[in-house]
Amino acid sequence: MSPKPPFYITTAIAYPNGVPHMGHAYEAIATDCIARFKRLDGFDVRFLTGTDEHGIKMLQTAQKAGLTPADLLARNVPRFAAMGPAFGLSNDDFIRTTEARHRRSAQAIWERMAANGDIYKSVYSGWYSVRDEAYYAESETVLTGDGVRLGPQGTPVEWVEEESYFFRLGAYQQRLLDYYDANPGFIMPEARRNEVVSFVAGGLQDLSISRTTFDWGIPVPGDPKHIMYVWVDALTNYITALGYPDTQAELFRSHWPADLHVIGKDIIRFHAVYWPAFLWSAGLDAPRRVFGHGFLFNRGEKMSKSVGNVVDPFGLVETYGVDPVRYFFLREVAFGQDGSYSHDAIVARMNADLANDLGNLAQRSLSMVGKNLDGVLPVPGTLSPEDEAMLALADGMLEKARAAMEAQAIHLYLAAVWAVVADANRYFAAAAPWALRKSDPEKMGTVLWVTAEVIRQIAILVQPVMPGSAAKLLDLLAVPGEARDFAQLGPVARLAPGTRLPTPIGVFPRYVEPEAAPQ
């Protein structure tokens, strides 16, 4: 067998100065789905997630709480790591930017960039708001009548000059534009790509990449008064986890450049502009694709503490179960666009798609095998045109799913699968095997076998989204563990007649509202 092609996929690393919110969970779930899909499709997948632990905000949050940054991390990072088991994540590694391996890696990439002549020391100057602890462009400030200059938050700003290292980003403008041009799929979705291209085409200034005003970060090699700008630090995590700076490490050699960085749309620039430039400067290849997903809104409103609609992602899993939650977000939200969720929407998907359509199909067909055939999969007779057509629809799912997933259109992959679920329900209703029980038992057996075979393929294909539920479904069909990857889809591994099946159990229960609490 030829070696599996590599596939390296990452989430952005989360900033753990608070607890995980739904956006973190969403990104992790979507990335996990893609990772699982590629694994089942025969790739040697490396899936990375983790936490971005440096920067001034971490320091400030810790100080407000009367903690050291390390204390704050000790409190918060486990909450992020807990997303793994809670959401069924299959990440191969979990990186923290405070780890020794990462400090070594970040300092190494800095040294490589410096050796390449792309880093120089100068003075960073700008309008600084002490109260906001942020610099603003002059265009963002206004000069009031009494000669006071104010920032966008209405706070006074002053001209500040600070020694800083700069990265020659401007030198990479043309190379970036050429790269976007030669690799139209580098930035996805396309709307994001256009924004980035116009941004870069508008000209790039050199980038200040060190800070001296606080010390919670990775020291600049040879000049420890400076710490690295958080994005030099943070982006480097993607190569640290492959063994950088050891570019001869097995993982690095096999899995860099990354195939896909899944990130939120708000940090596209850092990944699509700065990151390739940093990598090229260090003599490394740029990633193949950066995909910016959208934001989630609770009942159409942005989540905020003041509105009081903050939803704890762990709570959703407790309420609905991990697989329904994963299914809901991946099916309901067009990946790449913003989305909205609510209790009603989740329940609607859960009951209509999972319980009524797929769960009920499995239950009604398999219980007939149990009750009428002693739980033994029947031998199909001659296939009717309807039987053949049904099987052909099932056999055709993989191609559609793959095409969708090539473009990270997770929702379209699921739509393609559920179209077959609907076809299977129509097929089953039209064939009415319950009416054939006495009139034509052989034909009944054929219909039940075809339906079970269709469910087999659906279950295999749905594993990336609902690994637990899909496994239960495959258990009900007595499909061996080693026969559950995508190579088993299509006609090559039809369900074997004569196989004894376990008594079917419900895999997707309906969500029933709890009794209204007495007032």
Place this chain on the structure above:
RNA sequence: GGCAGCGUAGCUCAGCUGGUGAGAGCGCCGGAUUCAUAACCCGGAGGUCGGCGGUUCAAAUCCGCCCGCUGCUACCA
């Protein structure tokens, strides 16, 4: 302000380079059925395709203008 995009049935959205009767899912109404998780199946409900004007034999689909909305417009991430 500039650049890009969007505005299609109650809701969420498909409708590519113009031409069979403007669609899907959900919701809703009616029917059928009882193998099944009161599920599945069948049928229906009729929306000026944001507004106005133009090009064309023909426009939701092209052009112009107007209204409304969104994103980007560098060092907060």
